Amino acid sequence: xxxxxxxxxxxxxxxxxxxxxxxxxxxxxxxxxxxxxKPTYSIDTPPPTVSGRLHIGHVFSYTHTxxxxxxxxxxxxxxxxxxxxxxxxxxxxxxxxxxxGIRSHQVDRKKFRELCLETGKKYSVLFSDLWKRLGFSCxxxxxxxxxxxxxxxxxxxxxxxxxKKGFLERRKEPALWCTKCATSFAQAEIEDxxxxxxxxxxxxxVDGLAPLVVATTRPELLxxxxxxxxHPDDDRFKSYIGKKAKVPFYEHLVPVIADDKAQIDKGTGxxxxxxxxxxxxxxxWRKYQLPLREAISKFGxxxxxxxxxxxxxxxxxRKKMIELLKEKNLVLKTIDIPAETRVVNTHERCGTPVExxxxxxxxxxxxxxxxxxxxxxxxxKWNPDFMRHRFENWVENLSWDxxxxxxxxxxxxxxxxxxEDGKHIHVASADELPLDPxxxxxxxxxxxxxxxxxxxxxxxxxxxxxxxxxxARFTLPNERKNFLPMSMRPQAHDIIRTWAFYSIVKSFYHFxxxxxxxxxxxxxxxxxxxxxxxxxxxxxxxAKKTKISKSKDGxxxxxEKIMERHSSDAIRLWSAGASLGIDVMFDENGxxxxxxxxxxxxxxxxxxxxxxxxxxxxxxxxxxNSEDLWIRARLKxxxxxxxxxxxxxxxxxxxVELDKFFWMNFCDNYIEFVKxxxxxxxxxxxxxxxxxxxxxxxxxxxxxxxxxxHITEEIYQLYFAQFEKSESLHLIEQPKTSDLTKEEEKxxxxxxxLIAAIxxxxxxxxxxxxxxxxxxxxxxxGSSEEGIKSLxxxxxxxxxxxxxxxxxxxxxxSLKDGWETSREDVKVFLKINPEHLxxxxxx
RNA sequence: GGGCGCUUAGCUCAGCUGGUAGAGCGCAUCCCUUACACGGAUGAUGUCGUAGGUUCGAUCCCUACAGCGCCCACCA
Numbered sequence: 028x029x030x031x032x033x034x035x036x037x038x039x040x041x042x043x044x045x046x047x048x049x050x051x052x053x054x055x056x057x058x059x060x061x062x063x064x065k066p067t068y069s070i071d072t073p074p075p076t077v078s079g080r081l082h083i084g085h086v087f088s089y090t091h092t093x094x095x096x097x098x099x100x101x102x103x104x105x106x107x108x109x110x111x112x113x114x115x116x117x118x119x120x121x122x123x124x125x126x127x128g129i130r131s132h133q134v135d136r137k138k139f140r141e142l143c144l145e146t147g148k149k150y151s152v153l154f155s156d157l158w159k160r161l162g163f164s165c166x167x168x169x170x171x172x173x174x175x176x177x178x179x180x181x182x183x184x185x186x187x188x189x190x191k192k193g194f195l196e197r198r199k200e201p202a203l204w205c206t207k208c209a210t211s212f213a214q215a216e217i218e219d220x221x222x223x224x225x226x227x228x229x230x231x232x233v234d235g236l237a238p239l240v241v242a243t244t245r246p247e248l249l250x251x252x253x254x255x256x257x258h259p260d261d262d263r264f265k266s267y268i269g270k271k272a273k274v275p276f277y278e279h280l281v282p283v284i285a286d287d288k289a290q291i292d293k294g295t296g297x298x299x300x301x302x303x304x305x306x307x308x309x310x311x312w313r314k315y316q317l318p319l320r321e322a323i324s325k326f327g328x329x330x331x332x333x334x335x336x337x338x339x340x341x342x343x344x345r346k347k348m349i350e351l352l353k354e355k356n357l358v359l360k361t362i363d364i365p366a367e368t369r370v371v372n373t374h375e376r377c378g379t380p381v382e383x384x385x386x387x388x389x390x391x392x393x394x395x396x397x398x399x400x401x402x403x404x405x406x407x408k409w410n411p412d413f414m415r416h417r418f419e420n421w422v423e424n425l426s427w428d429x430x431x432x433x434x435x436x437x438x439x440x441x442x443x444x445x446x447e448d449g450k451h452i453h454v455a456s457a458d459e460l461p462l463d464p465x466x467x468x469x470x471x472x473x474x475x476x477x478x479x480x481x482x483x484x485x486x487x488x489x490x491x492x493x494x495x496x497x498x499a500r501f502t503l504p505n506e507r508k509n510f511l512p513m514s515m516r517p518q519a520h521d522i523i524r525t526w527a528f529y530s531i532v533k534s535f536y537h538f539x540x541x542x543x544x545x546x547x548x549x550x551x552x553x554x555x556x557x558x559x560x561x562x563x564x565x566x567x568x569x570a571k572k573t574k575i576s577k578s579k580d581g582x583x584x585x586x587e588k589i590m591e592r593h594s595s596d597a598i599r600l601w602s603a604g605a606s607l608g609i610d611v612m613f614d615e616n617g618x619x620x621x622x623x624x625x626x627x628x629x630x631x632x633x634x635x636x637x638x639x640x641x642x643x644x645x646x647x648x649x650x651x652n653s654e655d656l657w658i659r660a661r662l663k664x665x666x667x668x669x670x671x672x673x674x675x676x677x678x679x680x681x682x683v684e685l686d687k688f689f690w691m692n693f694c695d696n697y698i699e700f701v702k703x704x705x706x707x708x709x710x711x712x713x714x715x716x717x718x719x720x721x722x723x724x725x726x727x728x729x730x731x732x733x734x735x736x737h738i739t740e741e742i743y744q745l746y747f748a749q750f751e752k753s754e755s756l757h758l759i760e761q762p763k764t765s766d767l768t769k770e771e772e773k774x775x776x777x778x779x780x781l782i783a784a785i786x787x788x789x790x791x792x793x794x795x796x797x798x799x800x801x802x803x804x805x806x807x808x809g810s811s812e813e814g815i816k817s818l819x820x821x822x823x824x825x826x827x828x829x830x831x832x833x834x835x836x837x838x839x840x841s842l843k844d845g846w847e848t849s850r851e852d853v854k855v856f857l858k859i860n861p862e863h864l865x866x867x868x869x870x
Numbered sequence: 871g872g873g874c875g876c877u878u879a880g881c882u883c884a885g886c887u888g889g890u891a892g893a894g895c896g897c898a899u900c901c902c903u904u905a906c907a908c909g910g911a912u913g914a915u916g917u918c919g920u921a922g923g924u925u926c927g928a929u930c931c932c933u934a935c936a937g938c939g940c941c942c943a944c945c946a
Contacts, residue, residue, distance in 0.1 A: 036905095219942090226946085243946055256946085290946085298946040305945055370945060381945095413874060417941055420873050424942055524941085551940095604894095606884085609875085610940080614882070620894065623908045634905030671886085683884065683893080698905080786911095792901080793912040799903040830903095 030636045034745050038629035040594030040622075044737040048159055056755055057164040059107050061507075068104035069513040070096055071494050071543055072165065073526070074111030074173060076487070077150045078118035081157055083584040083613060084519070088549035090602035091678060092517035093163045095547070097733035098673050100164070101761040107513075109498055110165040112154065114147030115174035116438045116487030117208060117376055122146055123437070132209060136436045143437040147174060157586055161595045162736045164757065171497055173490045174439075178497050179461040182439045182490040185533060186431075189391060190454045194536045195431075197389050197443075197452060201302075201309045202430050204384040205374035206327025206341070210434040211388050213486060214427040215525040218375035221366040226294055227349060228360040231255060231272040231281075239264070239272055239283065240359060242294025246352065247344035248301040250277050250333045251322035256298050256311065259285035263296065274299075275357045276348075277334070284315060303383035306426070323382055325434070341382075387449075389441065389483075390428040393532055397422050400528075403535045407546055410676045411608040414520060414548040418531075421524040429529070431486045438484030444469055447476035457502070492529035495542045513543040520548050520608065547676045550610040554584070584613060596735035597621035603678050603734050624686070625738050628731070631694050632742045635720045638705045640713070644750045648718040651711050652704070653820050654781070655719040656774030658697045661688060662723055663771070666764035669730060678733075685730055693723060696782060703827035725751075726762040777817035780853060781825070784808050784818055787848040787855025788829045794846070795859050805858040806831035809842030814852050829857060 051057065070092060075081060096108040120131055123139070123146045131139050155167050171178060189195040202211040227246045230238035239255060252274045257264040264283075271280040281299075288307055289298050300311045302319050311317065322333050329336040329344045335351060336344040352358045372381040393400070400422050409415035432441060440463045442455035453469045455462055464480035493501075499510035512534070518526055527546060534542035582588055589598065592615070600621035605611045650656055665688040672681035701716045708716070725747055728739040736757060743756035753759045767775070788806065792799060806829040810818055818825070818836050826834050845856035 219945095222945095224945085241946080245946080294946055300946085307946075370943095372945070411875095416874050420942060424872085426943095520941085604883090612882075616895065617882080619908085623906095626908050627906065630906035630909085632905090637905080668886090677886095680884085680886085687893085694906090695910080699903095699910095702904095789911050793899085796900050796912095798901050799911075800901095801903090 030633070030639070030746065034633045034636065036633070038625060038738065038741075040596060040625065040737065043741045044160075044162065044595050047737050047740050048162055051162070051164075051755070051757075052159060052167065054754070055168065056757065057108065057166055058168060059109070059166045060105055063105035065103060065105040067107055067510075067514070068096075068099040069107040069498065069510065069515070070109070071498060071513045071516040071530075072109050072111060073518050073522075074113040074171070074491065074494065075154055076118045077112055077114040077147050077154075078122050080150075081154060081586060082552075083586055083589060084552040086157075086161065086586045086589075086598060087552045087602045087605070087611070088517070088519045089158065089163070090161065090599050091547070091549045091605075093158075093161070093165075094599070094603055094678050094733045095515070095517070095673070095676060097164055097736065097757065098678075098761070100757065101729065101732060101759065103760050106164075107498070108165050110155065110158070110163075110167050110170040111172065111494065111497070112147065112151045112170065113173045113487060113491050114144075114151065115178075115490060116484070117210065117212075117433060117435055118487060119143050119147055119174075120435055120437045121208070121376060122150075131436050140437050144174065147172065160590060161586075161599065164736070173487075173497070174437075176461050177500070177503055178490060179439045180503070181493055181496050181501050182485060183442045183455070183460045183462070184457055184502055185489070185493050185496070185537065186389075186442060186485065187454055187457050187460070188537055189533075192536060194392050195389060196392065197387055199385060199387045201312075201383040201385050202388045203374075203427065204325070204382045204386075205377065205379050206323065206325070206382055207377050207379040208374060208435070209325050211384070211386065211430050211432065212374055212376075213430050213488070213525075214425065215421075215429075215488070215528065216375050217372045217381060218378075219370045220373045220378065222369060222371040222380075223366040224364040224369050224371075226360075226362040226364060227352070227358055228295060228362075229275055229352060229357055230359060231275060231297075231299075233267055233270050233272045233283070236267060236270070239267055239297050240295045241297045241299045242362075243299055243304075244364070245301070245304045245345065246348040247329065247333070247336060247341060248304050248322050249274060249299075249348065250336070251301040251303075251320040252277075252279075252281055252299045253302055253317040253320055254281045254300045254311065254315065255283045256286050256289040256300055257283065257296060258287065258289045258291045261289075261291045261296055276352060276355065282315075284311075286311065286314075302385075306383070309383060319385060321385070323384070325384065325386075327379075327382070341380075386434070388430050389432040389443075390430055391489075391532065391536075393422075393429050394425050394427070396535075397425060400532060400535065403531055403541060406541050407531070408544060410545060410547045414523065414546075414608055417520065417523050418527060421528060429486075429532070431489045432481075432483040433486055434482075435484050438487065439490050440464055441481040441483050441485055443481045444473075444478035445481065446473050447479060450475065453478060488525050488529045491526060492533045495530065495534065496537075511538070512541050515545040515547060516543040517547045517549065519551060521551070523548070545676075548608045550605060550608055552584070552613050553610050555612050555614075589615075589618075593618040594622065594625065594737075596625055596737050599736075600624065600682075600734055603682050606679055607677055625735065627694065628689070628727075628735075628738060629742070631689075631698065632724055632728075632746075635698060635724055636746050638720070639717050642714065642717040642721075644718070644721050648714045649711065650719060651715040652701075653774040653777045654697060654700045654824070655715050656771050657778035658692060658719060658723055660767050660771035660775050661692050662726055662762075663764045663767060666726070666730070666762055670764070682734060685727075689727060689731075693727070696785075697723075699785075699828070700781070700821075700824050703823055707823065707827075728756060729759060729761050732756055777820055779850070780810065780814045780817040781821045783848040783850045783853040784810075784821075784825060784855055785828055787846050787853065788825070788857060790846045790848070791829075791855060791857035791859075795857070795864060797859065797863055800830060801859070801863045802830035802832065803857045804831070804860050805833045805835065805856075807835045807837070807842060807845070807856040807858070809837055809839035809845065809854045809856075811839060811852040814839075818853075831857075 096106050100106040123143045224244045226242045229241050232238050255272045267283045268285045270283050272283050300308045329339050401419050404418050444453045495513050499507045530542045597618045601617040668684045669681040704712050704716050732739045740756045842854050845854045
């Protein structure tokens with residue numbers, strides 16, 4: 028069957044994409060080959076958190092990795108491109124609570140865990156379906172789940188090992204607490220939110236002196252007040268230092284202490300210290316050995332010591348307290364603080380303001396190793412490099428050790444037990460894992476009473492930070508030896524302080540090594556017009572966000588919806604157009620442009636292949652025309668740039684180079700140049716063109732394959748597959764480049780003259796406002812001596828292009844009239860028969 | 871307040887190791903040329919944020935400043 032018949036006139040992405048996805052996934056094309064002799068390139072794919080549906084931002088950043096994986100595979104690597112689901116821990120619990128309209132602590136723990144598992148399964152299918160619809164080349168069949176027994180085993184091993192090495196300890200101290208989620212959490216999970224507040228000025232009486240006026244935004248904590256602070260240099264209050272102040276309403280006495288941390292010019296210059304209103308309170312509490320007065324419970328209700336506020340929620344308690352104080356004339360003044368100038372730390376998962384509760388928690392010590400961690404970070408190649416600063420900045424500013432216990436239900440259990448008096452701790456040994464301490468008893472007898480199981484679970488990140496170990500199947504029977512460090516970690520920049528940081532911490536503590544050689548950071552997709560929205564929110568509580576969030580933006584950026592409007596290849600090409608690590612604006616226009624490209628590639632391929640007559644690709648054909656040598660030489664140059672860019676993970680630069688070559692060199696020039704040869708060329712010339720088209724087009728397919736796997740596979744299968752034997756384009760190695768031959772170098776120079784002359788002809792036709800096929804009587808080209816020699820090589824092309832009856836190539840100085848071209852040493856004059864010129868209004 | 875990034879054509883952005891600027895969209899004029907009108911040709915539009923410095927020469931290097939964005943700290 029001829030190409031004309033077998034190659035459809037129009038490209039139908041919807042059908043074609045579905046067709047190849049089916050073939051790829053059914054044949055296991057992208058399955059990881061455990062026994063391959065090729066060098067391994069391993070990717071530490073982010074297992075998406077099961078916390079809701081994925082949005083276009085996920086598609087964007089995951090696509091970058093997917094493109095890199097295909098490139099590496101076609102560069103001859105045995106690519107390990109796994110897939111996983113982070114389906115344990117708080118995010119999945121919150122999703123489950125939302126889906127079922129329940130709260131975890133109100134439901135049977137076992138039952139709740141089952142619901143979470145179900146939720147995880149449901150979303151895993153949604154996730155993998157989406158990635159398959161985008162043609163991702165992950166090994167979906169061996170996808171891991173972070174709640175699976177083997178992941179739990181590895182996660183618990185990590186716990187046990189860190190404990191053994193002394194990096195992990197259980198401490199009873201103030202920890203970041205979320206009263207809504209009823210759990211502690213880590214510094215990395217704090218998110219700043221602008222929130223309006225109010226200073227309340229309250230007088231504390233001091234014997235023999237005027238009352239001390241405290242300014243506070245948290246009057247509901249008055250009962251938890253343990254001291255009052257002033258600045259040592261503040262002359263107004265020097266006489267108060269060392270005296271006792273009486274807390275209004277509750278009437279207990281607290282010391283007045285001088286400390287540099289109290290700011291003279293803030294509020295009234297007098298600040299109360301409560302246990303705990305903020306992190307400074309903790310600092311003072313420790314420094315001055317102050318007593319502990321707890322006013323807030325685990326669930327955010329006021330405690331007994333708050334008297335009339337008991338059982339109220341924090342915000343309600345605040346209002347009530349102000350009322351009570353006002354009744355007693357104890358509010359001297361209130362000052363509103365607008366949201367723009369006040370920032371409150373919240374729990375990023377739910378937006379609840381941070382509280383501090385004293386509970387026994389497990390901490391991984393990170394603060395004492397800041398310098399070493401920064402050093403380890405520098406051994407990793409950061410792409411782009413400036414993202415390393417964000418990591419270092421975070422480590423430098425760490426002020427809390429990593430709290431990893433969560434007072435929740437669904438997660439990896441903490442493999443530890445405590446004696447009834449709390450004096451003894453028993454941590455499981457590595458060979459017993461995985462285990463749930465609530466179901467298993469230690470073999471060792473408890474020195475005092477019975478062992479009590481740790482009822483908490485591990486922070487989600489405590490498990491996801493060992494994905495390199497999960498990928499290496501560490502400690503499992505089928506362990507992948509020599510798998511660490513992995514080749515590359517891809518991720519977005521928002522989780523540098525969590526996922527990247529924690530993974531580096533763990534790898535360093537366990538093995539004194541880096542988790543991966545390279546880290547590749549991608550940006551976010553921002554919603555258009557987000558800045559405007561931000562400023563319009565002035566005066567209200569707001570989180571300054573241009574990032575697309577699934578909770579706030581709903582379906583607008585749902586990938587499924589976008590895929591109804593654009594093909595997968597187009598979405599991929601659009602994603603590939605962004606600079607490494609840079610945020611981009613969501614842009615459907617860009618996807619439409621990508622669709623134009625697909626159309627162009629289709630038509631160019633179809634047309635070029637249709638010309639083949641009596642051509643046998645595998646028979647070596649001599650290349651005889653300069654244009655052919657030229658396009659081949661250009662291709663070599665492009666491949667070289669392409670590879671340099673790709674190896675630096677600059678996938679968009681590789682694409683820009685490729686696009687330029689395809690549109691400007693191949694379509695606009697080369698194909699146009701050879702058209703005439705198809706009709707009037709000699710046999711050898713035709714074959715030279717066929718061979719060149721075959722080679723260049725095939726190379727183009729291979730080079731575009733990582734970006735647009737569907738259309739390139741389709742074109743490959745329609746024609747090239749019959750000669751190339753490979754079952755898929757995606758298993759073929761990418762074209763290699765080599766130094767230019769002497770002939771190719773000469774062809775580059777010669778063809779530049781042709782291009783200049785052709786542009787002259789185009790200018791001529793355009794200025795005369797005539798169609799391309801309107802014949803010229805004469806085409807006169809003036810050029811330099813060198814140019815004349817070069818141009819003489821292309822007479823048939825020039826003649827065909829201008830449809831000129833007479834072609835003259837001569838010395839440039841003899842050509843008076845004519846059009847300047849792209850170069851000074853080529854000038855073109857086109858003589859058109861007046862009959863062909865359009866009758867235009869002379870005005 | 872600390873750190874990082876950005877500031878280039880009306881819009882979105884590209885410009886690797888310094889030599890008087892590019893793409894796409896948009897705009898104007900033309901062309902349905904036997905691959906593609908989801909196309910092609912031609913063209914207009916930029917003192918490359920501001921001010922200094924290094925240099926024979928800077929959009930690209932250095933310094934300062936400004937605006938914008940992000941990360942972090944600030945939370946009485």
